[in-house]
Amino acid sequence: MTAEYRLILLRHGESEWNAKNLFTGWVDVNLTPKGEAEAVRGGELLRERDLLPDVVHTSVQKRAIRTAQLSLEAADRHWIPVRRSWRLNERHYGALQGKDKAATLAEFGEEQFMLWRRSYDVPPPPLADDDEYSQFHDARYAALPTEARPRTECLKDVVGRMLPYWYDAIVPDLRVGNTVLIAAHGNSLRALVKHLDGISDADIAGLNIPTGIPLLYTLDADLRPTAAGGEYLDPEAAAESIEAVKNQGKK
Numbered sequence: 001m002t003a004e005y006r007l008i009l010l011r012h013g014e015s016e017w018n019a020k021n022l023f024t025g026w027v028d029v030n031l032t033p034k035g036e037a038e039a040v041r042g043g044e045l046l047r048e049r050d051l052l053p054d055v056v057h058t059s060v061q062k063r064a065i066r067t068a069q070l071s072l073e074a075a076d077r078h079w080i081p082v083r084r085s086w087r088l089n090e091r092h093y094g095a096l097q098g099k100d101k102a103a104t105l106a107e108f109g110e111e112q113f114m115l116w117r118r119s120y121d122v123p124p125p126p127l128a129d130d131d132e133y134s135q136f137h138d139a140r141y142a143a144l145p146t147e148a149r150p151r152t153e154c155l156k157d158v159v160g161r162m163l164p165y166w167y168d169a170i171v172p173d174l175r176v177g178n179t180v181l182i183a184a185h186g187n188s189l190r191a192l193v194k195h196l197d198g199i200s201d202a203d204i205a206g207l208n209i210p211t212g213i214p215l216l217y218t219l220d221a222d223l224r225p226t227a228a229g230g231e232y233l234d235p236e237a238a239a240e241s242i243e244a245v246k247n248q249g250k251k
């Protein structure tokens, strides 16, 4: 008999800076009212499909933490154990943090914009530690040695810092039979999906994750997806939102 594990990925609902079309990264912005509603809807979808999480993992960023909370309340699972790690944080966007996506596209052109935004291994320029949008001195990262606190990251860097948490914290939760919810971010979830589905460095550029729509993966005994790409619990809304994420920056 093949063991099967249930993993649910949930990108946070629309954030204040998603709405303003700004590069966000590690800046700790809140959800908009629309983002809060998306999180609640995400929880309702879990309840409707009887996909009730036993444990939740989040980043240490407010928009993911609040999305987890709101969706779990909607599913009446607000009481389950929660673990948080900076390793699930959004990709650090370096010097682009706080910059307008459309203005960046206009200033640097499509090729450079897409390299920074979706290439696997080209990070944006680093952000200075004293920049108003730097998190270098944020209390929540104080225990991290300075060399582990990013000043910019490409997706490859995110895969490298996320995978230890996957293997050491999330996989053990799956192995004991829990339904595991991960509430995280567009690019930290792209990193995990790349790993799970074995997507190439080139092809991952074309993958976008919608806000607030649970993505269900059923994993086999070797923690490989039984269906590539998993299943969005609201496929129509997911398709629409994926298109919107893809086109950010373009007017």
Ligand SMILES: O=C(O)[C@@H](CO)OP(=O)(O)O
Pocket: 018, 022, 023, 024, 025, 026, 090, 091, 093, 117, 186, 187, 245, 248
């Ligand atoms: O700004 C960001 O941090 C991310 C997610 O919102 O944006 P993008 O989709 O452009 O990588």
